[in-house]
Amino acid sequence: MTSMKIVVAGGFGVGKTAFVVSVSEITPLTTEAQMTVASTDVDDLSHVPDKSTTTVAMDFGRITLEKDLVLYLFGTPGQHRFWFMWDDLIQGAIGAVVLVDTRRLADSFPAVDYFEASGLPFVIGINGFHGQFPHRSKDVSDALAISPDVPVIPCDARNRESTKATLVTLVEHAMSVQAVGRH
C-alpha cells in the first residue's frame, strides 16, 4: 500500500472544501490539531487574552487510484498563522493547488509565498464563481508575480472534471520540475 498527498491551499472561502468534495470518494473528513501559544513564534493570539490553545481544522478527502495506491487531498487553513501545519503537510507531498479568487487576489499571497520559498511544486487554480473567469491567466500570473513556469488555469472547484484536470496539471508540473531539477 502506498499513499500520496496533494495540498489544496488558498484564502478563506475560496473553494478549498468544494474542491476536495468534488473529487473525493469519501465525504471529506476534518482532523483537528491543537496549537498552543508556546508552539508558535509569530502568532498573534495576543488579541485574544487568556487564550493559550486553539484548534485548527483541516479538511481532507481520499481518492483510490489503484488497488494499492491512495491519494489524499488536504485542504489547509489559509492564514499565515497556520504555517506550522503547512511545514508538516508539505513533507513528501506531490505539490499544491493554490486556489485564487481574483476578486481577493491578496488572500492567496501567503500560500504562494510559502510554496515558492519551500520549493514545493504548485499550480494556481483560478476559481471561477458562477462560471465566470473575468481575468486572463497571464494577468493573474503577472499580478501574483510568479514564475511563468507555474501553470495558471481556470478551475471550477465544484466541478469534478475541472478539479481532476487541475490535479492532472499539478502532477504533470511536478514531474517537469523534477526533470529540470535533474539537469
Add this chain to the structure above:
Amino acid sequence: MAGPGRGDGRPLPPGPAPRSWDNRPGAWEERSGSWSPGSGPSWESRSGSWDSAQSRRGMQRPGEDEAVGRLVRPYTVTGGRTQPRYQLQVEALVTATVYEPRDLSVLAPECQAILQFCRDWRSVAEISAVLRLPLGVARILIADMGADGLVRIHQREDAEGRPDRNLLERVLSGLRKI
C-alpha cells in the same frame, strides 16, 4: 509501578475508567474553551461531515452510547508527551496486526479504538478525524503502537523528500482514469 491516577500524565487505568474521548461534536472544545464550532468563519470547518461519512461507510461510531463527557485532557493518554517516537506523515497508512486480541483491556481505550478502526488500511488523518483524536495525540499513539507491534505502518521514505517519478506517473495515469 503504582497505579496511575487521572491527570498524572500516564495512560488511563484499565477497567471501569472513564473514557477519555467523547464523540459529541464540539465536546472537547466546550471543555477546553478554546474553540466553539460555528463561532465564525475562521477555517471552514465542516463539523457535520463526520456523521455522513460514517453512514456511508457503515462504520460503528465508537462509544456511541456513552453519554459521558471527555474527562481528561487529550495528551494525558500519551503520558504527557507531545512528540511521537518518529514523525508520522498525515497520509501514512496504518493497519492492525492484532485481529483477535489477546487481552486488549490493558490498552488505553483510544488504542483499542485504533485497533478496531484499522482492520483495513487507514491513514493517520482518518484515524484522527473519525476517532476524534487531535492529530498530535493520534500520531503519538500510533507510533507507540507501531513500536509495540500492534499496528503496521506504511510510510514512504522518499530519497530527496519528494515522491519519485515512477510514483508520479502512476498517480497521473490513475487520475486520468477516475
